[in-house]
Amino acid sequence: MANPASPSTPDKKRATSATVRGRDLLTLLQKLRQRGEDASEALPALIAAAERATASLIGGEHRQRRAGSGENFWQFREYQSNDRPQDIDWRQTAKGERVFVRQKEWQTAQTVLFWVQNDAGMHFRSSINLPSKFESAVTLCLGLGMMLTKSGEQIGPLDGSIRVGRGEQGVQSLGLALLAEKRRAAEHALPHPDTVTPNASIVLCGDFLGDPDELDRNLTAIAGQQRHGVLVQVLDNAERTLPWTGRVIFTGMGDDALETIENVDSIREEYRTRLDNHLDAVRRVARRHGFEWVLHDTSLPASTTLAQIWGALSPHGDTERMV
Incomplete structure (x- = not known):
């Protein structure tokens, strides 16, 4: 009659394997914890x-440095037909013969x-x-x-x-x-x-x-x-x-x-x-x-x-x- 406690039985092999995996996992967790503590x-x-x-x-x-709907001034550029009249900067425009709009930065x-x-x-x-x-x-x-x-x-x-x-x-x-x-x-x-x-x-x-x-x-x-x-x-x-x-x-x-x-x-x-x-x-x-x-x-x-x-x-x- 076979001994159920024999190391050669499949159940014993599975138990031994599970024990080893458990020890490996514990060791890994300990290493990770130590690494975290060191950090x-x-x-x-x-x-x-x-x-x-x-x-x-x-x-x-830290700005994107491109035109958009932000609140901070970026640059002046010449007025184009698709620009809104309210974006015209009249003070800058008054300095010369060209019309300028005031661009703001895109901030995301x-x-x-x-x-x-x-x-x-x-x-x-x-x-x-x-x-x-x-x-x-x-x-x-x-x-x-x-x-x-x-x-x-x-x-x-x-x-x-x-x-x-x-x-x-x-x-x-x-x-x-x-x-x-x-x-x-x-x-x-x-x-x-x-x-x-x-x-x-x-x-x-x-x-x-x-x-x-x-x-x-x-x-x-x-x-x-x-x-x-x-x-x-x-x-x-x-x-x-x-x-x-x-x-x-x-x-x-x-x-x-x-x-x-x-x-x-x-x-x-x-x-x-x-x-x-x-x-x-x-x-x-x-x-x-x-x-x-x-x-x-x-x-x-x-x-x-x-x-x-x-x-x-x-x-x-x-x-x-x-x-």
Whole structure:
């Protein structure tokens, strides 16, 4: 007679399998909770940094810069036959021989979605006095989020993990989503296009030091759905300048890989040339997909880059600047 408690019975196998799945789920939940707690601890400092960065910038509405039914003056233009007589600006018209109408800006809330590259390389900093590239990128996103929500815009993460929001709660939720984002195996893997809100503006922050062709492929999937996009390339100052001299041992991020350069001075010029070529390649990829390109150096104030991103989000933005 078979023993019903035998491990070979189907019922026992199913019970064992269910137990394993239950343990796996518990482990996953514990990891997610820990990740959320870690993000909550880091968020206040990053929000404070973002507040400092935005303090020096002039607040105000983030406008669409096109004619519409808003309340704020945009520009004068010459009167046309289909214009309403009440739109004529008689003071401006009296200055010359032509009749002018006063156009106002179209003011509608827009949605801006954020993504931050979160691999091992993004956590590099060349000095304890500098923020990591990841911290800088999140600070830029939060600062921009503060400016946007004060203008009535909606913000959220690109991956759709939380709903878009406004105000202080929207900034808090965005920060937690960016900090708790799971690191992806592929360095530049962007969210699936199905999670991207159509017709939203998109801000992508990362070092983008991987293969530009890979970046090109990743942008192809989401670029067609966006209203406007800005790609912010974040680099540590040491990555831009290679400031060391003599014999230097370089270590990999997150592994034990070592690379010894006997005389860094001898390769500095070639290194900078290769980096410049790479930056040009990333910039071309961004422009090919309709994204503006901004370069941020982690050793410089975030406020300068924030002003550039703010300008680049304008539909008429044409920003290719190196900070």
